Amino acid sequence: MDAGIVSxxxxxxxxxxxxxxxxxxWGSDGTSVGQGLNVExxxxxxPDEDTITISTEALRTALLRGGIDxxxxxxxxxxxxxxxxxxxxxxxxxxxxxGATPNLTAADFEFACKAGTAAIQTCLGLVGAGMIRYGVAxxxxxxxxxxxxxxxxSASAGGAAFVVGRERVICRVHGTRSYTTDTPDFWRRxxxxxxxxxxxxxxxxxxxxxxxxxxxxxxEISGLEPxxxxxxxxxxxxxxFPQRVGRQLGFSEAQMRYGLVTPRIGNTYxxxxxxxxxxxxxxAGAGERILVVGYGSGAGSDAFDLETTDALPGFDRNHGRxxxxxxxxxxxxxxxVYAKFRGKIHLAGS
Amino acid sequence: xxxxxxxxxxxTKFGELWDRSFREIGIEAGLQALVDAKLSSEDLGGLxxxxxxxxxxxEQEHIAPLILDYAGLAGRHLPAxxxxxxxASGGLALHQGFLAVASxxxxxxxxxxxxxxxxxxxxxxxQILSSxxxxxxxxxxxxxxxxxxxxxxxxxxxxxxxxREQLARVPVQAHEMGAKNPNAHFRNRITVEQVLHAAxxxxxxxxxxxAPLSDGAAAVVLGPLETARKHTDTPVRIRASEVACDxxxxxxxxxxxxxxxxxxxxxxxxxxxxxxxxxxxxxxxSDGTSIGALIALEDLGFAERGRAGPEFADGAxxxxxxxxxxxxxxxxxxxxPFGAVGVAQVVELVRQLRxxxxxxxxxxxxxxxxxxxxxxxxxxxxxxLERAG
Amino acid sequence: xxxxxxxxxxxRRYNLGGxxxxxxxxxxxxxxxxxxxxTHHRQSIGKMAPFQLSGEGEVESFTIVHDPAxxxxxxxxxxxxxxxxxxxxxxxxxIVDVEPESVAIGLKVHATFxxxxxxxxxxxxxxxxxxxxxxxxxxxxxxxxxxxxxxEGAVRDRAEA
Numbered sequence: 098m099d100a101g102i103v104s105x106x107x108x109x110x111x112x113x114x115x116x117x118x119x120x121x122x123w124g125s126d127g128t129s130v131g132q133g134l135n136v137e138x139x140x141x142x143x144p145d146e147d148t149i150t151i152s153t154e155a156l157r158t159a160l161l162r163g164g165i166d167x168x169x170x171x172x173x174x175x176x177x178x179x180x181x182x183x184x185x186x187x188x189x190x191x192x193x194x195x196g197a198t199p200n201l202t203a204a205d206f207e208f209a210c211k212a213g214t215a216a217i218q219t220c221l222g223l224v225g226a227g228m229i230r231y232g233v234a235x236x237x238x239x240x241x242x243x244x245x246x247x248x249x250x251s252a253s254a255g256g257a258a259f260v261v262g263r264e265r266v267i268c269r270v271h272g273t274r275s276y277t278t279d280t281p282d283f284w285r286r287x288x289x290x291x292x293x294x295x296x297x298x299x300x301x302x303x304x305x306x307x308x309x310x311x312x313x314x315x316x317e318i319s320g321l322e323p324x325x326x327x328x329x330x331x332x333x334x335x336x337x338f339p340q341r342v343g344r345q346l347g348f349s350e351a352q353m354r355y356g357l358v359t360p361r362i363g364n365t366y367x368x369x370x371x372x373x374x375x376x377x378x379x380x381a382g383a384g385e386r387i388l389v390v391g392y393g394s395g396a397g398s399d400a401f402d403l404e405t406t407d408a409l410p411g412f413d414r415n416h417g418r419x420x421x422x423x424x425x426x427x428x429x430x431x432x433x434v435y436a437k438f439r440g441k442i443h444l445a446g447s
Numbered sequence: 448x449x450x451x452x453x454x455x456x457x458x459t460k461f462g463e464l465w466d467r468s469f470r471e472i473g474i475e476a477g478l479q480a481l482v483d484a485k486l487s488s489e490d491l492g493g494l495x496x497x498x499x500x501x502x503x504x505x506e507q508e509h510i511a512p513l514i515l516d517y518a519g520l521a522g523r524h525l526p527a528x529x530x531x532x533x534x535a536s537g538g539l540a541l542h543q544g545f546l547a548v549a550s551x552x553x554x555x556x557x558x559x560x561x562x563x564x565x566x567x568x569x570x571x572x573x574q575i576l577s578s579x580x581x582x583x584x585x586x587x588x589x590x591x592x593x594x595x596x597x598x599x600x601x602x603x604x605x606x607x608x609x610x611r612e613q614l615a616r617v618p619v620q621a622h623e624m625g626a627k628n629p630n631a632h633f634r635n636r637i638t639v640e641q642v643l644h645a646a647x648x649x650x651x652x653x654x655x656x657x658a659p660l661s662d663g664a665a666a667v668v669l670g671p672l673e674t675a676r677k678h679t680d681t682p683v684r685i686r687a688s689e690v691a692c693d694x695x696x697x698x699x700x701x702x703x704x705x706x707x708x709x710x711x712x713x714x715x716x717x718x719x720x721x722x723x724x725x726x727x728x729x730x731x732x733s734d735g736t737s738i739g740a741l742i743a744l745e746d747l748g749f750a751e752r753g754r755a756g757p758e759f760a761d762g763a764x765x766x767x768x769x770x771x772x773x774x775x776x777x778x779x780x781x782x783x784p785f786g787a788v789g790v791a792q793v794v795e796l797v798r799q800l801r802x803x804x805x806x807x808x809x810x811x812x813x814x815x816x817x818x819x820x821x822x823x824x825x826x827x828x829x830x831x832l833e834r835a836g
Numbered sequence: 837x838x839x840x841x842x843x844x845x846x847x848r849r850y851n852l853g854g855x856x857x858x859x860x861x862x863x864x865x866x867x868x869x870x871x872x873x874x875t876h877h878r879q880s881i882g883k884m885a886p887f888q889l890s891g892e893g894e895v896e897s898f899t900i901v902h903d904p905a906x907x908x909x910x911x912x913x914x915x916x917x918x919x920x921x922x923x924x925x926x927x928x929x930x931i932v933d934v935e936p937e938s939v940a941i942g943l944k945v946h947a948t949f950x951x952x953x954x955x956x957x958x959x960x961x962x963x964x965x966x967x968x969x970x971x972x973x974x975x976x977x978x979x980x981x982x983x984x985x986x987x988e989g990a991v992r993d994r995a996e997a
Contacts, residue, residue, distance in 0.1 A: 111933045142930060144910045145950040149963060153949040181961055190963060194850040194949050437910065444909050453855075554872055574906045583845060584866060585928045587837070587952060588900065588964070589908050594916050595928075597899030602918075605897070606943050649916075650900040654869070698926040703897060 100224035100416040101266035108154040109255035109423035112141040135336025139253035139363025156258040158417025171229025176212025211393025220261035238366035243291035252365025257371035267409040271402040276311035283394030311398030323347040327385040329354030330373035332392035344419025361424040376420035450672035454681040455484025456794040461535030461663035462632040469563040473514040476664035480625030484668035492553035494527040497540030497560035498786035533579030537789025538819030538828030547689040556778025559792035570833035579822035581696035597649035600738035607753030615642035617737035627807040632782030654736040662783030665791035687716035687831040708827035709746035728812040731792035733820035734777040771809035789819035849964035855898030858886035865925035893919035907953030930966040
């Protein structure tokens with residue numbers, strides 16, 4: 098495949114809350130809930146941040162790093178399950194805010210947590226077909242779990258933007274494949290503020306089956322085995338699932354090291370696998386093979402067989418913040434501030 | 448151009464006038480002024496009415512004929528004009544009235560200023576007042592009038608070492624004078640401690656650094672100086688009436704802590720009157736915020752640049768000080784019905800020059816200055832008044 | 837605020853597009869049709885070219901707002917600042933991602949893209965610039981250099997024309 102990743106950028110909001118603090122409010126042992134999920138803390142967006150602002154910051158970083166003229170972007174797709182508008186695209190605001198309008202196509206994607214990887218596939222197709230010069234795929238979420246629900250311990254905010262093109266490719270795409278079924282493990286009906294999920298049904302028949310099948314299918318096509326990959330990135334709704342699926346597939350802790358970011362920032366949904374990939378690229382040298390397997394409830398998996406190029410070491414990563422910076426930094430807030438930031442407090446007249 | 452004099456003055460109580468409508472307060476002040484000027488309505492040539500935001504505040508535009516109508520003068524078919532310039536609306540109306548009489552086109556006019564702020568919720572009123580700043584490039588980004596003055600205050604403290612305590616002396620003195628003014632919104636005395644511990648509004652400014660939301664109206668009758676003695680024993684001559692403007696947004700001004708519009712209007716006024724700031728011992732200035740008062744004192748030439756804070760704290764601007772400033776209590780204590788302020792300042796100065804200010808009477812003087820400001824300083828109006836011999 | 841009224845300013849509010857006077861070189865934000873500083877200001881009419889601000893700046897003054905502007909109620913207390921840009925113009929904007937007590941005059945900041953306010957729960961959402969501190973140990977903040985380069989090129993082109 099000619100088309101590959103030519104630049105990328107990440108953004109995670111500044112605030113963090115710990116499972117212990119969440120558990121304190123609901124009378125649960127949050128610390129042990131967090132340990133069970135392998136989530137130390139999760140990111141929280143400021144009250145003036147949403148999927149549009151996070152996507153814009155991530156893409157601005159990507160354009161700066163890649164030295165890409167925004168007017169050369171032919172498509173922007175933003176994958177998210179927390180688009181600020183039910184009707185009115187996130188992608189148009191992002192396009193305007195990075196100076197890419199008006200000669201491009203743009204749309205919002207939704208496929209639970211894999212809308213971002215779906216956007217990458219779409220861009221690969223458009224760029225590969227020669228229809229556009231650069232395609233932008235963004236995965237961002239500012240997800241909310243219902244107060245007191247298990248999801249509240251992990252649902253967080255963040256995103257990453259990937260620019261797909263054919264020139265100065267820093268990460269080649271050898272192939273991609275998907276695995277899709279109708280599996281209702283997690284959903285949010287129109288007009289509902291918080292999502293619903295089917296409890297433990299989200300595990301084996303949903304996440305594990307799709308990720309495993311998709312990963313195996315990808316390796317079958319590539320003719321590679323787990324040991325041939327330097328890095329592996331799985332969708333990471335918590336810190337435990339990707340570790341378990343990785344072990345099941347035969348990957349080591351070392352291969353999963355950079356691709357696993359959820360323990361430090363929580364589950365960024367559409368941003369999760371992409372932030373894992375961004376972190377891998379932040380640390381990788383040339384010629385390193387990477388397997389990425391996203392997952393979205395409902396359900397489906399997208400896998401990518403990637404390899405970094407000689408252009409990566411010279412790539413200007415010195416703009417914006419590395420994913421590691423977001424993993425290391427953050428300001429912890431108490432639950433009351435979290436509730437205020439997340440709009441769980443209603444003002445008079447609102 | 449002929450000389451113009453203030454022949455009569457009138458003013459309502461300032462404050463939360465829950466039981467009184469806009470039109471009621473408007474006509475009360477105007478009729479008082481006509482009575483004070485011993486002027487028959489047959490001799491009246493027109494009305495100039497300063498008002499900032501009647502449309503937003505009471506959903507009524509076209510208010511000049513309304514006031515004339517309720518003053519019983521609709522049948523006279525007099526010209527009536529509303530004038531708007533944010534917080535400087537009253538001062539601007541006075542300027543227009545002055546021009547009308549000075550030109551010879553009008554002989555006697557009423558200049559009124561009126562505002563009704565309490566018919567909307569406080570937050571709504573505050574938002575309407577913020578529209579005197581630049582809505583597109585300040586307010587949209589989270590600015591309010593006190594917030595913009597907070598920016599000025601912080602910068603003044605940074606550049607000149609002005610202290611929080613010095614700022615606090617401004618409202619303390621205002622309340623001291625307000626306690627002596629039966630028309631004042633606030634007649635209670637406050638302490639520096641109270642100011643320092645008041646709820647923060649836009650740090651470093653707190654609740655007591657900011658003028659209140661008041662209802663009120665004020666009016667004066669202007670006429671030619673040559674016939675003034677027919678109406679009053681103590682005519683007050685308008686020696687200068689000057690208006691100057693500046694960039695709308697604070698961010699677009701050359702200096703954060705200098706009100707160049709005030710400087711320009713004051714210099715023009717002193718030039719026209721062939722006087723000097725040192726000749727002035729009495730002034731009513733715009734103290735919508737404590738920092739606004741200090742900046743105005745520097746802009747007007749009453750204090751050296753950066754020195755207004757310590758000099759204010761030393762009492763230089765107290766009753767009987769180097770310049771008696773805001774004997775009425777100012778915007779802070781007498782009250783701040785926006786469009787009425789500029790006219791009320793002149794009402795107070797006329798009463799002072801006549802020696803009618805009782806408890807709050809400043810030492811006898813011939814010359815007085817009124818300073819009215821719109822927004823954060825995009826419009827400034829300066830009047831110099833002189834007791835006519 | 838009406839939708840059209842906010843919308844028509846989005847190039848400025850999203851991307852800091854200003855203007856530059858080809859007569860005296862003064863940069864203005866928002867863009868002007870007449871130069872506010874030219875001595876013979878009429879000469880500048882028709883000679884104001886688009887100019888892209890970098891988004892970098894320094895806090896010249898700031899206030900911590902407790903009594904908010906309409907639509908900013910959930911953000912109280914927030915920091916509002918006058919930010920001096922290296923290109924010249926000063927901008928009024930919030931400082932975010934900072935503890936209010938750690939803001940100081942001279943703080944280095946850069947523009948970020950944030951939600952300004954919502955027109956109620958059912959109305960449109962307004963976005964625009966705010967500022968965040970630029971840490972000394974951090975890489976340069978994200979901005980759009982290509983846009984800036986193009987805008988500067990446009991100024992040059994017109995100047996040479």
